[in-house]
Amino acid sequence: MQQNNGLDKSQMISFAVLCLVLFGFMFYFQNKQSKEEQAKAQQQKTEQVKNAVKPTQASNINPNVTPGAIQTASLGNNELKIEFSSLGGQVSKVELAKYKAYDHKTDNADLPLYLITKNNSNYGFQFKDKTGKVINTKDLVFTPSVNGNTVTMTANYNGAVIQFVYTLLEKYTLDFKVRTQGLAKITSDNKADFIWDYSVRNLEKGRAQEQSHSEFSYAFNNYKDYDYDGRTTMDEEKETLNWIGVKQQFFASVIEAKNGFTQSKGNQENIEEGEYLKKLNYEGFVQMTGSELNQDFTWYFMPLDLPLLKSYDKNFDEILPLGWSFIGWMNRGFFIPIYNFISSWGLTAGWAIFVLTILVKLILSPIMYKQHKLSAMMRVIRPEIDEVNAKLKDADPMKKQQATMEVYRKAGVNQMAGCLPALVQIPIFYALFRFFPNFIDLRGKGFWFAKDLTAYDDLIKLPFKVPFLGGPPEYFCSCLYHCHSHLHDYDFR
Template sequence: MDKNSITGLLLITAILVVFWWINKPTEEEIAARKRLIDSLNRVEQLQAEQAAALSDSTEAVAVQDLEIQKSDSAIVHAAGILAPYIDGEQQFFTLENENIKVVLSNQGGRIYSVELKNYKTFDGQPLILFSGNENRYGFTFTYNTRIYNTNDLFFNVTNQQADAITFEISGPDGEKLIMNYSLSEGDYMVNHTIETRNLGNKFATPRNTLDLEWYQQMPQQEKGRQFEQQYSGIYYKFYQDEVDKISGPGDKDEDLRTPLKWVAFKDQFFSSALIAGETFSSGFIETIAPEDEDRTLLRQNKAELTIPFQFKEDKTIELQFYFGPNHFYTLKSYKNLDLHELLPLGWGIFGWINRFAVIPVFNFLEGFIGNYGIIILILTILIKLVLFPLTYKSYMSTAKMRVLKPQIDEINERIPKEKALERQQAVMNLYRKAGVNPMGGCLPMLLQMPILIAMFRFFPASIELRQESFLWASDLSTYDSIWDLPFSIPFYGNHVSLFTLLMAITNIVYTRINQDMTQSSSQMPGMKGMMYMMPIMFLFFFNSYAAGLSYYYFISTLITIGQTILIRQFVDEEAILAKLKANQKKPVKKSKFQARLEAMQKQQAQMQKGKGRGKRR
C-alpha cells in the first residue's frame, strides 16, 4: 500500500471519529430510548397475554355450549314422548250454551275461566266465577323418574265441536293421555273425563292414586263483602252420607280421610263443584279469606283429592263440574247428588219449613207476581194468617193475667216480700182456681220461633232476591242504604239501612204495647228497660244484612201490632174477668203437674225452715 492510500484511510477514520463524537447521544437520550424499548416490550407481552386469555375463553364457551347441548339433549331424552309438550304457546277454546261460557286452555288441558251469562256482578260487570293462570286444575305423575304436572304441559287439540273438545298427549306406540270436556244445551254441568291408553310401562303415580289439585281464586261478586264472605266457603259431601262445610271468616282447612262424592267452592249465590263419577277416596281442603276489604279477592280455595288409579291399566275416570247459581230447584234437579244442600236453609225443623213451605209458596207466587217486594208482603201475610190462632191464644192468655192483676196486687200487699215463696204459692193458687196458665202466652210465641228462624235463614240464601229492587232498596239480597257515612261505627257499619231502622222502631212500639198489657207491680226492677234492648240490638245486628230480611221482619211486626189492636177491640175483658171469678168458685182438681209443683214448694219451705233453725242454734 503506498503512502497516499495510508493517508486517505487515516483521514477517513479521523472524519468518522469526529462525526461520531459530534452525534454521540446524551445520557438523557439514552434513558429515554431505554424507556421506549421497555414500554414496547410490555405492550407486546400484554397483547400476548390477552390473546392467550381470549383463546382460553373461547375454548371455555365452546365447552359450556357443549355441556348445555348435552343437558338439553338429556332432558329431551328423559322427557321422551312428553318432549313435544313441554314448551308451547297457550291457546284458548270455548264451550258455550245459553247459561254459561266455558273457556278452556291447551296448557294443562283444563278449564281456564267460567262466565255465567244470565247474571252480573253488583257493579254491572260480567259475572266470572274464576279466570286466569292463577286458577289450577290437574294432577302429577312420574315419567322416566321425573315428576310432571299436567298444568305445565301443552296438549294437542284432537277433536273440537260446538259442544265438546278433546285435549291429548300421544306417543309413537299408541300412548295417550286424554282430557275430554262436553257441555249440553241449557245445562250448568260440564262433563269431564280423563283417559289413559298404553301408558303402563312408562307412567306412574305415587301411592297408586291419581292426586287431583283444584285451586281457585274466588272474586267478590256482591256489594256487601263481609256478608258475602260469611256465606261462602267449601262444602263437601261424604259418599252416601251428609254434607258438611268449612266457612266463615279466617283461614280454615280439613283433612278428609273418608270417601267423598263432591267438593264445592261456594259463594253466597254461586258455586263451582267437582263431582266424582264414583268417589274420591280422600282429600284435603283449605280456604283462605283475605282480611283486606279493599281487595276484590273474596277467598282462595284449594282441594287436593285422590282417586284410586294405576297407569298399568287403560282407564277412564269420569268427573263433572257444576258451574251455576245456588238456586234450590236447579240444584235439586241433579238427582242423588244433594247439591241443594249448598243452600244454608237451616238444620232440622228450620230446614224443613224452608224446603216444604216457604220455598214452594215463594216460587208459586213468582209465577204470578214480578215484584219481589210484593211477593214478600204476600208471603208475610200468609204466614201471619197461619199463625193467627197462636197469636190470638197468646193474647187471650195475656188478657186473663191482666184482668187478674188487682187480685195479684192484693196478694203482694198482703204477703211481705220476705215471704217470696208463700207469695208465689198464693199467686199460683189464684191462677189454678181461675183456670189460667201463666205459660199460656209464652207457648204460642215459642211455636212461632221456628218460622222466624227459618225466614232468617231463607232470605240471605235466596238468589231470587239478588239484584231485585223495591222502593229505595236497589238489591233486596244485600243491605239498603239511605245514607253512606264518611266513617264506620263499630258493630254498625258505615251506612244507615232504612228497613232495619223501621224494623227496630216497630219492635220498640210492639214492646211498649206488650208492657202496657202485662205491666204488674211485681215486675222485676230494670226488666222494663231490658225489654227495649232487643230492638236496639236488632238495629246493630241487621244493618248489614239483606234488606229483604229486614223488610220481612218490619212487615211481620207491623201486622202483629195490627192484630193485637184488632183483637183488643173485640175482646170483652169484663166478661173474661167474670168467667175467671166463676171459675174460682168451682172446686179445683189438681193436675199431676200441679201436685208435683206444690210438693216441691213445700219441700223447699221445709228446707228453708231447717236452715233457719240451724242458724239460731
C-alpha cells in the first residue's frame, strides 16, 4: 500500500495558490478602499470648506431661541414612535419599537433603538428673500398641533405661512407635505435647497462592520436605477433623485421627493469612536411654483427586511447589499428562501445555518469528490514523477517538463482540474459572506459562544490595538478563527 507521507511539493504549491486566491480576493477590496480613502481625504476636506453642505449642530441653529420655547409633539404606531420639534418643525426622534440596539457596556441588545435622537439628524429648506438674506426653515420656530395621526407644524416669517404636515402611516412610513402661503411676497426663488445633516448612530455589536455598511443610497430614472456611495464625495448633478437615504447595516432613513431632488451632492466622514459612526451631509434642490413651496415627500424609517423593502415597489430592495450580479441573485433566489424554509421547521438561527451549511456541502459534493479523486491519483503517480525527475535531473528543463506531462497524460490526470473546483466554490462562499452579516433575521441571534451571528466573535479581547489592521483586536482574533475554520472545508491530503 502506498504510504501517505503528507503534502508533496505540487500539493503544497496548489494549497499556496488557493490561499493566495482566497486571501487576495478578500483583501483586494479592503486595500483598495483604504487607498481611495487616503486619496480622497484631502479632497473631501477642501470640498467641505468650499461648497459642501456644512453640518450644523442643533444647539446652534438659532441662538435666539431659548430651550423653554421649544415644544414637541409625538405620533406612534406598532412600528414607529416619532417625536417632532418645534425648532425647525422637523423629526427629532425616531424609535423602531420592534427592535433593540446593542449596549456595549452590558454586551446585550437591550437598548431602545433610535435612528434619530439627540440632534443627530436635522434638515430644512433654504432659500433667499428679496434682499438676498438666506432663510432656512431649520432656524424657524413652528407651532405644533396634533389631530389623530397627523402633526401640523406652522411657522410665520414676515407674513408668509410655512406648514409642515406629517401623517404617520403603516409600514414604517411618514407622509410629509410642505405647504406655503405668501412666500412669493418675500422671495423670488424658483427652487429651494433641501439640506440634511445626519450622523449615523452605533446600533450594532460590530462597530467597524456597521461603519463600513453606512453610506448614501439613492434611486433615480423613475425608480429604475439605484446607486450608493460609501467612501467618496457624492455628486449627482445631472440626475433627478427619486429618493435619498442613509443606509446602515440593518436599518435605513430615507426621504422620497414626489417630484425629485436635483443637483444633488453630499459628503461623508468617518467618526472613529463614540456614539456615532459616520457623518453624512446631503444637499439637493426641489422645485418651487410661483415662488411658493408646495411639495410632497415621504419619510421611511425602516429595517432592511427584504420582503418589506420589496413591498414598497420603490426599488428599496437594492439597498440590501447582498452582492452584485450572480452573487446577489444567488442570495435572493437561493440562500434566503432556503434559510427561511429551514427556519420554518422551528430551528433556531444557529441550527438553521448548520443545516444550510450541510446542504451547501452536499450540493458541492460532486466537485469535492473530483478534487479528492484528483488528489488520490496524484499520490499514485508521485513515484513515477519522482523517477522522471531523478533521471532527467541534469536535462533540459523543457525536456523534463515534457516527460512529466507525459506521465500525467498516461494517468489521465489534468493538473488544472485541481484549481477549478476551488474556483467554482469561491462565488458560493462569497455569496454566504455577503448573506450572513446583512440578513436581518440573524441580527442579535446567538449560537453557543457567539452572541450575534451577524457580528465578529470576540474570542479574545486584547487591551491594545493590533498594528496595520483596520479593526480592533477582537476582530483580528475572529478573523483568525474564521480563516482557520474555513480552511477545514478543504481536504489537501
